Amino acid sequence: MRQLGPLRFEPDPEPPLTRTIVVSALAIVTAFLVAGMIFWAYGVSPLRAYRVILVDTLSDPRAVPEIFVPAIPLLLAGIGLLLAFRAQFYNIGAEGQLLAGTVAATWIALFTSTPGPLMLPLMFITGFAAGALWGLLPSLLKLRLNVNEVITTLMMNYIALYSVSWLVTGPWKGPSVRGFAYTDTFPDAAWLPYLPGTRVHWPTLLLGIALAIFLTFLLNRTRFGFEIRVQGHNPDAARYAGINPLRTTLLVMLLSGGLAGLAGVGEVAGIHHKLLDPNQVSLGYGYVAIIVAWLARGNPLAVIVTAIFFGLIYSSGDVMQVSLQMPARVTDVFNGLILFFLIGSERLLHYRVRWIVPEGRSAPIG
Amino acid sequence: MRTLGGGLLLGTHDLKEMFGQEAPPTVGEPLDMPAEQAPIMSSGAGQTARVPRLSVHNITKTFPGVIANAQVSLDIHGGEVHALLGENGAGKTTLMNILYGIYQPDDGEMFIDGRRVDIRSPRDAIAHGLGMVPQHFLLVRRHTVAENVALGLRDTRFLFPVRRVEQQIREAGERYGLAVDPNASVWQLSISEQQRVEILKALLRGAEILVLDEPTSVLTPQEATQLFAVLKRMKAEGHAVIFITHKLDEVMEAADRVTVLRKGAVIGTQPIAAVDKRTLARMMVGRDVEFHMPGRSDTGSERDALVVQDLWVRDDRGLPAVRGVSFAVRQGEILGVAGVAGNGQRELIEALTGLKAAERGRVALRAGDVTNRSARDIYEAGVAHIPEERMRTGIVPQMAVSENLVLKRFRYPPFSRGALIDLQAVGDFARRMIIEYEIVTPGPHTPARLLSGGNIQKLILARELSAQPGLIIAAHPTYGLDVSATDQIHRLLLHRRNEGAGVVLVSEDLEEILALSDRIAVLFRGEVMGVVAAGAVERETLGLMMAGQRA
Numbered sequence: 039m040r041q042l043g044p045l046r047f048e049p050d051p052e053p054p055l056t057r058t059i060v061v062s063a064l065a066i067v068t069a070f071l072v073a074g075m076i077f078w079a080y081g082v083s084p085l086r087a088y089r090v091i092l093v094d095t096l097s098d099p100r101a102v103p104e105i106f107v108p109a110i111p112l113l114l115a116g117i118g119l120l121l122a123f124r125a126q127f128y129n130i131g132a133e134g135q136l137l138a139g140t141v142a143a144t145w146i147a148l149f150t151s152t153p154g155p156l157m158l159p160l161m162f163i164t165g166f167a168a169g170a171l172w173g174l175l176p177s178l179l180k181l182r183l184n185v186n187e188v189i190t191t192l193m194m195n196y197i198a199l200y201s202v203s204w205l206v207t208g209p210w211k212g213p214s215v216r217g218f219a220y221t222d223t224f225p226d227a228a229w230l231p232y233l234p235g236t237r238v239h240w241p242t243l244l245l246g247i248a249l250a251i252f253l254t255f256l257l258n259r260t261r262f263g264f265e266i267r268v269q270g271h272n273p274d275a276a277r278y279a280g281i282n283p284l285r286t287t288l289l290v291m292l293l294s295g296g297l298a299g300l301a302g303v304g305e306v307a308g309i310h311h312k313l314l315d316p317n318q319v320s321l322g323y324g325y326v327a328i329i330v331a332w333l334a335r336g337n338p339l340a341v342i343v344t345a346i347f348f349g350l351i352y353s354s355g356d357v358m359q360v361s362l363q364m365p366a367r368v369t370d371v372f373n374g375l376i377l378f379f380l381i382g383s384e385r386l387l388h389y390r391v392r393w394i395v396p397e398g399r400s401a402p403i404g
Numbered sequence: 405m406r407t408l409g410g411g412l413l414l415g416t417h418d419l420k421e422m423f424g425q426e427a428p429p430t431v432g433e434p435l436d437m438p439a440e441q442a443p444i445m446s447s448g449a450g451q452t453a454r455v456p457r458l459s460v461h462n463i464t465k466t467f468p469g470v471i472a473n474a475q476v477s478l479d480i481h482g483g484e485v486h487a488l489l490g491e492n493g494a495g496k497t498t499l500m501n502i503l504y505g506i507y508q509p510d511d512g513e514m515f516i517d518g519r520r521v522d523i524r525s526p527r528d529a530i531a532h533g534l535g536m537v538p539q540h541f542l543l544v545r546r547h548t549v550a551e552n553v554a555l556g557l558r559d560t561r562f563l564f565p566v567r568r569v570e571q572q573i574r575e576a577g578e579r580y581g582l583a584v585d586p587n588a589s590v591w592q593l594s595i596s597e598q599q600r601v602e603i604l605k606a607l608l609r610g611a612e613i614l615v616l617d618e619p620t621s622v623l624t625p626q627e628a629t630q631l632f633a634v635l636k637r638m639k640a641e642g643h644a645v646i647f648i649t650h651k652l653d654e655v656m657e658a659a660d661r662v663t664v665l666r667k668g669a670v671i672g673t674q675p676i677a678a679v680d681k682r683t684l685a686r687m688m689v690g691r692d693v694e695f696h697m698p699g700r701s702d703t704g705s706e707r708d709a710l711v712v713q714d715l716w717v718r719d720d721r722g723l724p725a726v727r728g729v730s731f732a733v734r735q736g737e738i739l740g741v742a743g744v745a746g747n748g749q750r751e752l753i754e755a756l757t758g759l760k761a762a763e764r765g766r767v768a769l770r771a772g773d774v775t776n777r778s779a780r781d782i783y784e785a786g787v788a789h790i791p792e793e794r795m796r797t798g799i800v801p802q803m804a805v806s807e808n809l810v811l812k813r814f815r816y817p818p819f820s821r822g823a824l825i826d827l828q829a830v831g832d833f834a835r836r837m838i839i840e841y842e843i844v845t846p847g848p849h850t851p852a853r854l855l856s857g858g859n860i861q862k863l864i865l866a867r868e869l870s871a872q873p874g875l876i877i878a879a880h881p882t883y884g885l886d887v888s889a890t891d892q893i894h895r896l897l898l899h900r901r902n903e904g905a906g907v908v909l910v911s912e913d914l915e916e917i918l919a920l921s922d923r924i925a926v927l928f929r930g931e932v933m934g935v936v937a938a939g940a941v942e943r944e945t946l947g948l949m950m951a952g953q954r955a
Contacts, residue, residue, distance in 0.1 A: 048467075260823050264814050267803060274797040277759060278789070279811045280780030 047389040058335060061386050065379035072375050073368075082362050090361050091354040101353060103236035106243060107309065108323065109349030111136065111301035113246035115327035116334065116341040117253055118297030124257065124270045124336055125290040131176060131191025132298040133324025134198035135169040137316055139302025141202060142168035144210070144221060144313040147228035147306075154227035158241075161228060162303050169299020170292040172198060177291035181284050195324065202316040210313060220314035230308040239308030242300075246342075249297065253338040266290060298324060321352065322370065329377045348373070455518040457482040457644040458503075458534075458613050463512035465498055472498035474669045475512070480613065485635050485645045487659035489652070491688055491886030495668035496648050500615050504536050505529045516613075535611025537602045539618045543590045549573065550586040553605050569608070576607055580637045581630075595744065596627040603634070613644045620654055624744050625914060625947040632658040650688075650886075652681045653915070664688055689887045705735040707770070709875045709906025710756070715765035717751040725751035727930035728765075733875070733906040735770075738897065740921030740938065741910040744950055748930035749910045750792060753879050756908070757789045758782040770874055783812055788873035790864055790881050792910075794857070798864045801853035805845050806834030808852045809867050841866035842892070858889030865896055876900060876907045882916060894920060914943060928952045 053061075074084030095101050115132040122129040143161040146152055152160050176190035205221075212222035230239035257263040269276040269286045276283060305319055306312065313319065330348055334340035355369030456479035465473040473495045480486045490496045501507045503514070505523040514521050516532050523529050529536070543552050554569045570586040577583045582600045590598060599619065606614055616635075620628040635645050635658055647659060655662050656676065663673040664687040671687045710733040719725035726748045733739045743749055754760035756767055758779035767775045771785045783789075791797040799808045810819050810830050818829040834848035843862045845855055852860060861881065868876070878897060882890040897920060901907050911917050917924055921938040926949035934955025936945070949955055 259825055259827070261815055261820050261825060262823065264807070264825055268800050268811065271802045272796075272800045274793075275800045275811065277779065278757075278791060278797045280758075280778065280783055282778075282780075 044393055046392045048392060053387040057390075058387060061383050062333060062335075062380065065383040066376055069372070069375035069379045072379075073372055076368075076371060077362075077364075080364060082364065087358065087362060090358055091351075094361065095350060095354045095357050098357075101357060103233065103238050104353040104356065105346060105349040106236075106238045107349070108321065108326075108352035109345045110239065110242050110246060110304055110308070111320070111323040112327050112330045112348050113250065113341055113345035114242070114301035114304065115298040115324055116330035116345050117246070117250050117338050118294040118301075119327050119331035120334055120336065120338055120341055121253060121257075121266070121297075122290055122294040123331060125266045125287060126270045126273065127177065127180070127287055127290060127294070128188050129173065129176075129191050129291065129294050130188050130328065131173060131194045131295070131324070132301075132327050133320060133322070134191070134195035135172045135295040135298035136302040136305070136320055136324045137195075137198040137202050138168040138172035138295075139165035139299030140306045140313055140319055141198075141205065141302075142299070143228075143303040143306050144224075147224040148210070148221060152227075154225075157225070157227040158230065158307060161307055162245075162300060165299045165303035166296040167299070169302065170296035172299070173291045173295025174288075177288055181287060199316045202313065202319070206313055206315060212312070221312045224307065224311045228307055229311055230304070232308075237309060239304060242304035242308055245300065245304075246345075249300075250338045250342055257338070262286075262289065298327070301327075322373075326352075326373050329373060329380065332377070332380060351376075456480055456515070457517060458646075459515040459518075460499075460503070461513045461515070463499065463502060463509045463514070465495075465502060465507060465509050471668050473502070473509070474667075476665070476668070476670050478663055478670065478673070480644045480646060482612070482642045482644050483639050484660040485639055485647055485658055487655040487662040488646055488648045488665065489650065489655055489662055489684060489688060490665035491650060494665040494688075494886075496665055497617070498668075499665070500536070500617060500646070500648060503529065503534060503615065530609050530611070533610055533612035535606025535609060535614045537599065537606055537614065537616045537619060539621065541598050541602050543598060543601060545591040546589060548587050548589050549584055549593070549601050549604075552590060552601060553586075553608055556605050556609055572608055573604055576604055579641070580607070581634050595622045595746065596624075596630070599623070599631070600634075607638075611643070613646065614638065615646045615648070617648045618650075619647070620649070620651065621912065622745055624950045625943060626951060627744075628654070650884075651915075652684050652688075655684060656681060666690060685887060705737070705904065707735050708732045708768075709735045709737075709770060710908065711766075711768045712756070713766040713768075715752070715755060715767065716763040717748075717755045717760060718763055719751050724763075725930050726755065726762075729927075729930070729932050730765075731925050731932060731935060733908055735874070735906050736901055736904045737922045738901050738907040738909055738920050739935075740917035740924040741908060741927060742914060742917050742924055742946055742950060743912075743927035745912055747927045749879070749927055751930075752927070753789075753792070753877055753908075753910060756782075756877055757787060783871075786872075786874040788868035788871060788876045790861075790868055790876070790878040792879035792883075794860055794864055799852045799860060802851055804849045805838070805843070805852050805855070805863060806830050806848035808863055809834045809837050809848075811867060813867075813871065837863075837866040837870060840870075841896075858885045861885060861889065861893060865893060869896060869900060873900075874905055876905055877910075878907060879910045880912065881909070882913070883911075890916075914946060917946075918943070926950055926955070 070088065074087065077084045077087040095105070115136055119129055119132055142164040146161045146164050147157065172194060173191070176185075176187050176194060179185040179190050180187045207219045210221045212220060214222050230241055232238060233240050257266060265276070265281045265286045268279060268281055269283060273283065276286070301323065302320070310319060326348055330341060330344045333344040333347075351372050352369055355366045355372070358364045358368055359366045458480040460476060460478040463473050463476045464471070476495070476499055488496050488499070498507065502509050503523065505525045505528050508524065514523060521532055523532065523534075526536075544555070548566070550566045550570045550573060553573055554566045557569065573584070573586040582604055584593070584597050584600045584604070590601065593601070599622070603614070619631060623631060635647070638645055639660070649655060659676050661673060661675050662679065662684065664671040664684065666688060712732070713730050715726055715729045716724060717726035729748070729752060731739065741749060741752070751760060755762045758774070758777055758781065761776050765775070766773065769785050769787065774782050774785055777785075795801060800811065807830070810833065813819055814825060814830070819826055819833070831848055837843065838845060838848065841862045843855070843866065844859050852863060855863065865881075876897065881897065882893050885893070894916075897907055897909070909917065909920055918938060923935055924938050924941060924946065925935045926933040926946060928950060929952070933949040933953065936955055945955070
């Protein structure tokens with residue numbers, strides 16, 4: 039227990055939901071305040087910037103659907119990461135797993151003679167498989183040799199990134215695109231439909247929401263979910279209970295990577311309709327999904343909300359670029375600040391803060 | 405006893421003089437010193453023997469939802485061993501943490517030698533002459549004894565701080581009977597020697613008031629007797645010793661006065677001459693406690709529930725921990741496994757339950773050979789395991805009581821149908837177990853973390869015993885539990901034995917082993933020193949076996 043002026047911090051290991059929400063909201067507000075200083079240093083009034091972010095983005099009928107464009111990959115990758123985190127597997131590799139999904143989908147779309155109606159389903163299936171495969175190697179290294187998964191999943195991201203770069207500048211470079219570093223455009227059958235007048239590829243969105251619901255069910259109602267929860271909360275008890283940690287972790291990682299792979303399929307089939315420079319395919323979705331999953335605190339359904347929130351930040355970046363002439367990368371600053379304060383606030387969750395004015399006390403000794 | 409030149413740094417309370425401004429407290433109760441108590445040779449300045457060395461007044465400490473200490477008042481005198489007795493959760497540890505400055509009380513005051521003190525950190529506590537010997541030692545294992553002691557001293561020289569300390573360790577060792585080689589590395593020392601180092605550390609820091617937290621839990625009976633002799637020397641030197649325990653025998657053996665805590669409140673303080681075990685037990689639990697066990701039927705089975713042959717197991721560091729152990733447990737028999745902690749018990753249990761691979765040897769159940777089979781296979785072969793660390797391995801603290809009750813059975817019907825968990829069946833089973841095993845919980849959906857230690861253990865027993873195991877492996881099943889929970893768990897184990905289950909009971913509590921076992925095997929450095937019939941063996945014999953003598 040600590041006393042800080044009139045504030046007393048009392049340990050409380052079980053944070054109630056309201057405190058979780060309040061502390062998380064405070065962390066986000068603090069991130070906004072610090073970001074405001076950056077706007078100010080850039081010569082933009084923070085108040086004006088906030089208004090642009092919140093009011094302009096949300097009031098423009100064309101801007102609102104744009105929130106969902108980044109929210110879709112964040113949702114899919116986010117629920118995957120959340121599942122891995124629940125099993126205490128710190129998958130930092132959603133970016134690479136997402137890119138693996140884009141490669142597989144592109145291969146199906148451009149280099150196989152899949153009949154039209156089967157095209158999109160097959161793209162999703164192979165995209166899932168590719169993402170799962172990309173997550174498999176780090177999990178095997180972890181399980182067999184106890185190699186830290188944070189390092190391996192992160193490094194696998196770079197392997198994926200440069201592989202995609204190589205593909206689009208080399209073997210897969212489209213004959214019809216002249217000097218540009220991307221593949222040919224996908225055939226029509228490989229295009230996901232949009233909600234009219236927007237860029238929201240709704241089948242992927244629906245898939246994400248359905249899978250969030252499915253994962254909630256999986257975690258709470260199935261044997262496998264029970265094993266994941268035991269493994270995640272207490273690996274010693276899992277071993278004691280005869281739960282095979284290899285099998286649990288491996289399945290979780292296959293699912294986690296696969297879900298990121300699905301996000302990748304959505305990006306190429308829904309937005310770009312071709313494979314291009316990896317930094318344009320994914321605007322860091324795999325990394326931001328870590329924050330999305332973290333903020334959801336273990337609840338797959340909450341990812342729907344947190345993914346949309348970060349979708350808002352992404353699309354406000356576009357708005358700021360247009361109305362305030364700020365670089366779009368300002369969203370990265372935002373995301374970084376939010377993650378920073380969220381992780382910083384983690385300790386606060388486990389304390390109850392009370393306002394107690396200390397009475398006259400005897401002389402403390404040193 | 406040879407007296408040395410008084411080179412010891414005891415009783416240097418230079419800081420204390422700064423706080424003499426407050427009025428001495430009124431001492432409420434009259435002092436009742438036992439007649440045999442040693443004369444007080446207090447080294448403090450100027451106070452009379454009637455001012456307690458340490459006085460605690462109306463200390464109250466609450467945690468969210470729990471009153472850990474309610475208006476606790478306590479006087480400790482120089483030259484006495486004062487036992488603080490209470491069940492787990494009675495508030496002993498909280499009180500000591502307040503004394504040592506780890507917690508701040510919500511209310512109440514503390515006085516040392518009649519002066520009010522405000523202890524806000526362990527550093528303050530040390531400055532006031534309070535020393536703590538923790539239950540789990542805080543020593544740097546790779547360093548020598550002298551280096552460990554020097555680490556905590558205030559006035560060490562910048563260069564070569566250890567040399568002067570070596571001399572001090574030798575002197576203090578001789579003065580108090582705490583012989584230990586200052587140049588030995590801590591990892592080479594036995595547990596009881598490490599405890600001596602902790603005591604020396606506190607003494608050389610100038611501790612006048614020494615708190616020992618459950619000091620005997622890691623000692624053989626002979627080592628405990630040695631420790632009590634050290635306590636006697638310390639009180640003869642005028643120290644005040646506070647001795648935290650929940651073992652009645654030790655209070656009777658070592659203490660001059662005893663204060664009993666129950667549910668955070670002081671039930672009473674008595675000179676040892678005025679109480680007996682039964683009185684203390686009643687004060688501790690709040691009702692009469694039966695000291696005899698339920699009867700045991702002679703099951704007389706000749707069939708083995710477990711046969712272990714020439715078992716070799718390595719510990720986590722790869723060193724041989726179990727070395728060629730062989731024994732058998734019959735159906736309807738409790739085999740007690742005695743031994744000081746760390747002599748291979750943990751590795752033996754892990755090998756028997758499938759949590760660790762055996763290097764060599766054979767483990768066979770009624771159902772057949774299970775050597776190096778998985779934990780799940782061994783569970784399915786009818787082995788129940790009551791693990792040593794119930795919070796760390798026995799339960800998933802964040803998950804519900806009901807989920808913890810099916811932790812091993814969730815994959816079988818009726819709790820699972822296909823891939824799905826049948827929540828209805830889990831809930832029904834949990835409600836039945838809560839009633840049958842008298843688990844005190846707000847409900848089946850409460851996180852197991854919120855249960856008390858005794859109820860967590862009952863939860864584990866309900867889960868393990870309801871599966872009708874043919875063999876029960878129980879590791880320290882009552883460690884840290886209160887008298888009533890202990891009693892209930894003993895009855896459950898005996899009941900299963902009478903029904904024909906074989907039981908392996910690993911415990912450091914000799915009383916428990918003697919009370920429950922049919923036969924006793926003693927482990928020392930990974931080997932069985934002998935298997936003896938429980939009815940025919942003396943405590944002393946067991947103690948010698950625990951120290952490495954073969955039967």
